[in-house]
Amino acid sequence: MTLADLYSIMPIIITAVGALFVLLCGPLLLSASLTAIGVTASVAAGVWAAFSTPTSTQAVAGLAFTPLARFLIPLFCFAAAITLLLSHSYNERRGIKGEEFPATVLFALFATCVLPCATNMLILFLALESVSFAFYILVSMDLSRAESGEAGLKYLLLGAVAAAFTAFGFALLFTGSGTLQLSGALARPENRVIISAGWGVILVGMAFKLSLVPGHLWTPDVYQGAPAPVSAFLSTSSKVAAAALLLMLLALSPPMPELRVPLAALSVLSMVLGNLAALRQQNIKRMLAYSSVAHMGYLTLALLSGSRDGYAAVLLYGAVYTAMNLAAFGAISSLSVEQERELITDYAGLGFTAPLRGGVLALAMISLAGIPPAAGFIGKFFIFYSAIKAGAIALAIIGILSAAASAYFYLRVVAQLYMHRGESPAPKPVSLAEGIALCCASLMILVIGVYPGPLLGAIEAALQ
Amino acid sequence: MLPTYLTLMLLFPLLGGLTFAVAGRMLPRTLVEVLACATVWGSFVCAALAAAAYTGPQVVTLADWFATFDLAIPISLYLDPLSLAMTVMIGFVCGLIHIYSVFYMREDEDYARYFALLNLFVFAMLTLVLGETLPLLYLGWEGVGFCSYLLIGFWYSDPANADAGRKAFIATRIGDVALMIALAWLFQLFGTLSITKVNGMGFLMPVSVITMLGILFLIAAMGKSAQVPLMVWLPDAMAGPTPVSAMIHAATMVTAGVYLLARLLPLIGGSEIALAAIAITGGVTAFYGATCALAQRDLKRVLAYSTISQIGYMMLGVGAGAVTAATFHLLVHAFFKALLFLGAGCVIAAMHHEQDIYKMGGLRRSLPLTFWSFLVGAACLAGIPLTGGFFSKDSILLAVWLKGGVLYQTLYLLGLITALITAYYSFRLVFLVFAGENGHVHRSSGLTVMQVVLIPLAILGLFGGLLDLPAYLGGGYLSGFFASLPADDLPSASHEQEIGLQTVAGALALVGLLTAYLRYGKGRAERMREAQAQPSSLISFLAQGWYFDRLYDLVLIRPYHALARFLWQRVDEAVIDASVDGLGSGVGGAGRLFGRWSTGKVAVYLISFAAGAALILGYLAWLAL
Amino acid sequence: MEATLFYILAAVLLIGILLAITARQAVRSIVYLVTSFFALALMFYLLGAPLIAAFEVIIYAGAIMVLFLFVIMMLELESPEKLAKPNFKNWLPALLLAGAVVGALVVLLASRVQAVPPGFTEIPVRQFAFALFKQYGVAVEVVSMQLLFALVGALYLGRRR
Amino acid sequence: MSVPLSHVLIVASLMFAMGLGCVIAWRANVIMMLIGIEIMLNAVMLTFVGGSAHWGIADGQLFSLMLMALTSAEVSLALAMVVYLHRRKQTVNTDDFNSMKG
Numbered sequence A: 001m002t003l004a005d006l007y008s009i010m011p012i013i014i015t016a017v018g019a020l021f022v023l024l025c026g027p028l029l030l031s032a033s034l035t036a037i038g039v040t041a042s043v044a045a046g047v048w049a050a051f052s053t054p055t056s057t058q059a060v061a062g063l064a065f066t067p068l069a070r071f072l073i074p075l076f077c078f079a080a081a082i083t084l085l086l087s088h089s090y091n092e093r094r095g096i097k098g099e100e101f102p103a104t105v106l107f108a109l110f111a112t113c114v115l116p117c118a119t120n121m122l123i124l125f126l127a128l129e130s131v132s133f134a135f136y137i138l139v140s141m142d143l144s145r146a147e148s149g150e151a152g153l154k155y156l157l158l159g160a161v162a163a164a165f166t167a168f169g170f171a172l173l174f175t176g177s178g179t180l181q182l183s184g185a186l187a188r189p190e191n192r193v194i195i196s197a198g199w200g201v202i203l204v205g206m207a208f209k210l211s212l213v214p215g216h217l218w219t220p221d222v223y224q225g226a227p228a229p230v231s232a233f234l235s236t237s238s239k240v241a242a243a244a245l246l247l248m249l250l251a252l253s254p255p256m257p258e259l260r261v262p263l264a265a266l267s268v269l270s271m272v273l274g275n276l277a278a279l280r281q282q283n284i285k286r287m288l289a290y291s292s293v294a295h296m297g298y299l300t301l302a303l304l305s306g307s308r309d310g311y312a313a314v315l316l317y318g319a320v321y322t323a324m325n326l327a328a329f330g331a332i333s334s335l336s337v338e339q340e341r342e343l344i345t346d347y348a349g350l351g352f353t354a355p356l357r358g359g360v361l362a363l364a365m366i367s368l369a370g371i372p373p374a375a376g377f378i379g380k381f382f383i384f385y386s387a388i389k390a391g392a393i394a395l396a397i398i399g400i401l402s403a404a405a406s407a408y409f410y411l412r413v414v415a416q417l418y419m420h421r422g423e424s425p426a427p428k429p430v431s432l433a434e435g436i437a438l439c440c441a442s443l444m445i446l447v448i449g450v451y452p453g454p455l456l457g458a459i460e461a462a463l464q
Numbered sequence B: 001m002l003p004t005y006l007t008l009m010l011l012f013p014l015l016g017g018l019t020f021a022v023a024g025r026m027l028p029r030t031l032v033e034v035l036a037c038a039t040v041w042g043s044f045v046c047a048a049l050a051a052a053a054y055t056g057p058q059v060v061t062l063a064d065w066f067a068t069f070d071l072a073i074p075i076s077l078y079l080d081p082l083s084l085a086m087t088v089m090i091g092f093v094c095g096l097i098h099i100y101s102v103f104y105m106r107e108d109e110d111y112a113r114y115f116a117l118l119n120l121f122v123f124a125m126l127t128l129v130l131g132e133t134l135p136l137l138y139l140g141w142e143g144v145g146f147c148s149y150l151l152i153g154f155w156y157s158d159p160a161n162a163d164a165g166r167k168a169f170i171a172t173r174i175g176d177v178a179l180m181i182a183l184a185w186l187f188q189l190f191g192t193l194s195i196t197k198v199n200g201m202g203f204l205m206p207v208s209v210i211t212m213l214g215i216l217f218l219i220a221a222m223g224k225s226a227q228v229p230l231m232v233w234l235p236d237a238m239a240g241p242t243p244v245s246a247m248i249h250a251a252t253m254v255t256a257g258v259y260l261l262a263r264l265l266p267l268i269g270g271s272e273i274a275l276a277a278i279a280i281t282g283g284v285t286a287f288y289g290a291t292c293a294l295a296q297r298d299l300k301r302v303l304a305y306s307t308i309s310q311i312g313y314m315m316l317g318v319g320a321g322a323v324t325a326a327t328f329h330l331l332v333h334a335f336f337k338a339l340l341f342l343g344a345g346c347v348i349a350a351m352h353h354e355q356d357i358y359k360m361g362g363l364r365r366s367l368p369l370t371f372w373s374f375l376v377g378a379a380c381l382a383g384i385p386l387t388g389g390f391f392s393k394d395s396i397l398l399a400v401w402l403k404g405g406v407l408y409q410t411l412y413l414l415g416l417i418t419a420l421i422t423a424y425y426s427f428r429l430v431f432l433v434f435a436g437e438n439g440h441v442h443r444s445s446g447l448t449v450m451q452v453v454l455i456p457l458a459i460l461g462l463f464g465g466l467l468d469l470p471a472y473l474g475g476g477y478l479s480g481f482f483a484s485l486p487a488d489d490l491p492s493a494s495h496e497q498e499i500g501l502q503t504v505a506g507a508l509a510l511v512g513l514l515t516a517y518l519r520y521g522k523g524r525a526e527r528m529r530e531a532q533a534q535p536s537s538l539i540s541f542l543a544q545g546w547y548f549d550r551l552y553d554l555v556l557i558r559p560y561h562a563l564a565r566f567l568w569q570r571v572d573e574a575v576i577d578a579s580v581d582g583l584g585s586g587v588g589g590a591g592r593l594f595g596r597w598s599t600g601k602v603a604v605y606l607i608s609f610a611a612g613a614a615l616i617l618g619y620l621a622w623l624a625l
Numbered sequence C: 001m002e003a004t005l006f007y008i009l010a011a012v013l014l015i016g017i018l019l020a021i022t023a024r025q026a027v028r029s030i031v032y033l034v035t036s037f038f039a040l041a042l043m044f045y046l047l048g049a050p051l052i053a054a055f056e057v058i059i060y061a062g063a064i065m066v067l068f069l070f071v072i073m074m075l076e077l078e079s080p081e082k083l084a085k086p087n088f089k090n091w092l093p094a095l096l097l098a099g100a101v102v103g104a105l106v107v108l109l110a111s112r113v114q115a116v117p118p119g120f121t122e123i124p125v126r127q128f129a130f131a132l133f134k135q136y137g138v139a140v141e142v143v144s145m146q147l148l149f150a151l152v153g154a155l156y157l158g159r160r161r
Numbered sequence D: 001m002s003v004p005l006s007h008v009l010i011v012a013s014l015m016f017a018m019g020l021g022c023v024i025a026w027r028a029n030v031i032m033m034l035i036g037i038e039i040m041l042n043a044v045m046l047t048f049v050g051g052s053a054h055w056g057i058a059d060g061q062l063f064s065l066m067l068m069a070l071t072s073a074e075v076s077l078a079l080a081m082v083v084y085l086h087r088r089k090q091t092v093n094t095d096d097f098n099s100m101k102g
Helices: A003-008 A010-028 A031-051 A067-094 A099-118 A121-139 A147-175 A192-209 A216-226 A227-251 A255-277 A285-307 A306-333 A355-368 A375-389 A394-420 A432-450 A453-460 B002-023 B029-053 B081-104 B111-130 B134-152 B159-190 B195-200 B207-225 B233-239 B244-253 B253-263 B272-295 B299-319 B321-351 B368-382 B388-403 B405-434 B446-468 B477-482 B494-521 B524-530 B537-543 B548-585 B590-595 B600-624 C003-020 C026-046 C049-077 C088-110 C125-135 C137-158 D005-025 D030-055 D060-088
Strands: B060-066 B071-079
Touching: A010 A031, A010 A067, A010 A099, A010 C088, A010 C125, A010 C137, A031 A067, A067 A306, A099 A121, A099 A227, A099 A375, A099 A453, A099 C137, A121 A147, A121 A227, A121 C137, A121 D060, A147 A216, A147 A375, A147 B060, A147 B600, A147 D005, A147 D030, A147 D060, A192 A216, A192 B600, A192 D030, A216 A227, A216 A285, A216 B233, A227 A285, A227 A306, A227 A432, A227 B159, A227 B524, A255 A285, A255 A394, A255 B368, A255 B600, A285 A306, A285 A375, A285 A394, A306 A355, A306 A375, A306 A432, A306 A453, A306 B388, A355 A394, A355 A432, A355 B321, A375 A394, A375 A432, A375 C049, A394 B159, A394 B233, A453 B253, B002 B029, B002 B060, B002 B071, B002 B111, B002 B590, B029 B081, B029 B111, B060 B405, B060 B600, B071 B081, B071 B111, B071 B134, B071 C049, B081 B111, B081 B233, B081 B244, B081 B446, B111 B244, B111 B253, B134 B159, B134 B195, B134 B244, B134 B405, B134 C137, B159 B195, B159 B207, B195 B600, B207 B253, B207 B299, B233 B299, B233 C137, B244 B253, B244 B321, B244 B368, B253 B321, B253 C049, B272 B299, B272 B405, B272 B537, B299 B321, B299 B405, B321 B368, B321 B446, B368 B388, B368 B405, B368 B446, B368 B494, B388 B405, B388 B446, B388 B494, B405 B494, B405 B524, B405 B548, B405 B600, B600 C049, B600 C088, C003 D005, C003 D030, C026 D030, C049 C125, C049 D030, C049 D060, C088 D005, C137 D060
Parallel strands: none
Antiparallel strands: B060 B071
């Protein structure tokens, strides 16, 4: 191992060391400085990853800083940094104390950074499970609310079952192919049936992680129970990581025509049921959870196409979705008072009393609805474009129709913000950290929406 | 120079809108008002300069929006007679309406939001008109829809207004989806979304495909242009401020559908069926709108239905393949309809926001300027000979007549009947509002300026016919200008034929005028008395817009809500749990099935998850067998 | 001989698990489970994985199951009448779904003749160790982080307020 | 030894399905649900060890070892959560944890 090898996995080292450092020095430092350390570590890791050249050689046994990792690690770091910025004031309001929160966020970041670097299924699986593991802890962090612990237990029980499924899938892939190396494992033509069974079981596990129907039922409960910054992080990083895992596996394996129908079914069910279920939700976090189900359905639609365009659309949508959900949950987190504002009607008139946060929330909703020029439009455009190009026209039309219907419930929030006068308690003034986080997220939405060229270039490089 | 003009034309309102949206509240009111007008007039000046510099159809590529993978969408604009005429009209009408708005909205606190939306609307509309690629057009299309949604619900404190906004949004959304599907399909077929390229490649496809595409575009146009059966939103859209109605829901946005079809006519024109569908939609809508306008009592709703009807005429023109005639009517209509709405705005402002025409009267003396301009507008609408509306409407009817065939001749007759009804209801309006006595008005300094704005519109409406005089009067400017447009190769009429048809139409308009005079001018007192009584069933049928709202509520909205409610509560959480329990006890009666919904349980989640696993694995095993 | 032993062990394993999941008390089910895990460890040994067999006994039967017992004792869940048992209504979906899954899997895994089996070979501990630290060194680090945070999470939740 | 690989896999599948059945059926007791998950993970380990022996490489055994570590981490966190929630709600019946729904 040379120094250059170490440099190339530096983002992973930074996050791991950051997590340990926060844990060790937690009792000695103020919580503000812990958050600052966490943000610094994530930003440093992200910047380092963005500015180093990717290689295909293994730096350390089992890890390689691939082009894909170069694209995804900055994205994960962005999400983690925003989450940490948001969580500081939120935790103060909610009485969540201690170094555990920033340390666990950094641990989750560490695991997400390992995931795209993995060159074999063992590391891939461990990274994926570590991500979930960190979220089991983060979701139940709020000891003052019963829902938080309940959500944690639900997530853990279902997550463990899903993990067993995923592991079983990997076991079958290994048994069929005789190697755990990603490059070799999926290319073997023999033992086709065992491998296809393995794929089936993995899909089941991933349906849970991506919250695709019928593995989606945990999503609303967990989003509702978790602290809002954690929901922001959970709905972005863990989803994108799971999508990246599927992408890595699908891109390496030879075309598996038998997977088309299950993937299509998962995608259609998620798009339609997610949007329909969100339609009548009164609770904003549950509404966003169901919308997340629908959005993962769109993402699966792009995965299904199996082409390079489709994979590009997945990465683009991952970035877009990260920006949108960070903005939405960020605004929710920042607008919370002693209690979170649960109902959509609790947001009435906040567009005037809290212009920045109301505006960010409205922008996020407009983007989620896919209305130009927000980023959501570009993301959806590419998804449907790739699906149509791959010949999945019927699926694309179902997607377009359900996306059109979804505008209704997103714009309901906008209408509440700007077209009603509310008597809900006024929010606390926005703190500097929250302001920075919200501005970054909404800026990302706008920049991707108006000028997606550079991002598309980066994605093209990531798929080399 | 052309690229500079076009860029500036788009940039002015965009920057204005963004500035007001972000910082409008911090700027002084006068500055916002002046800037808002200045940006739009700047836009108009650019359009005029572009028109002066115009030599021939031209694609101007400003920048690459994205060009990655094999999809490249440049930001390119297309300037041809059609888009040029539209931009000049939009700049002018919107400019006047901005000035009008300044005075109309004097008392409103929310001026920043209002002008931000108005400016953004102008930007989106210009993007729609100028876009060379369909995605750019779609962007503008969505943009105008969004601005319109927010402006209809501008006075949101009244829930009815917010509802109207939502209704407009949903109805036009149906059209948007059709457009999106059509775009996706077009891309799949041709591999490009450039309008000029697509237009040139229509012959490559079988006619059935073109027909389907044409129908999809027609649905899109129905939503945006309020054509039957998606017209229900427009009358309700009158909930917004009157200048908004004038600008968006009469002069500009609602013509976007007509513009889209005219723009893509070289493609769609390949299919006779699609053209016929467009013509029928137009004809039926024209008739529908006119009959509904007959029975309305609300001043703005009369005008709204007349808009639906007039856009129906334009669609009829497009369906007959006469882009020139349709555009001619579009332009003239923009002038006189803006005029009518702004005049109505003056009346409403003067009458303390009273909109019931039966409670008005005698305004002829107290608001002479409004009266004369409104009279000109009504004459144009009615098609009284020698006004702009007369020539433009007539060129459409002429084109329909010349197209020949049973279908088009029937539509011609329908158009004539509609013209008669139109003349009747326009003057009904004039007589009820301006004739008679009891003219108490509320004067304000703003009212004078608002009335002055009407003058240029009145002149344009009155002499709009000069744009495209019939051939026997020396031919028109517009026809020559549009000669370069493809697919406008209609058989030309002989002068005698043309004069004959115009005589018929003119005579009908005069008959309408006369009938209206007899009923509402002379018999005014009697009508007033009748209005107090319970309306007859025919009248309420017409007044309610043929009960389309109720029909939709019954056929679409309730099942939709029921379905959503069912899927959300019942399938997702209740059925799975209840059926599991019901399976065990063996008696899963329907009542228990739906009545018992205990949710939030991990076990239910696990069972559905495992069921998914069983299904996926079962499918794979079935394949392997 | 070894093959017969394998099938006997498999039978013990499956019956043990069946008893464990239908046991009336959690403690009994733990005991059944420990038995099956011993059988499983022997099967691992037969399949040429002595190290995993040892770990199975030490970690699973020794540590994890004891942890379960400890928690059961601590929460005093032992009095059987306090806890609802799954009745037929609960078992039916479980049976249906597990049956469907196992049916599909058996069809998939047994319906085709496998590629020529190289025969089971024993893997020496040296090879195992080489693979662990040469090929998958990072996995050890990731898992160690995970164990650390399991501790962090458990301590956080167990903290008295 | 002359046991065909498919038999190992079938035993593992049976074990996996039994674990799944246990998780689904024991909705009244989180501890038993966790035991079911342990059974499922052991089935995965059996598959890995069988595959490892079939191909003569150590990778599968390694995966099993890591799974063991992972499960112990998961179990300790899960049990901590059970203790925590039991302290709050005096129950281990998952059906009682249903304050969020809809």
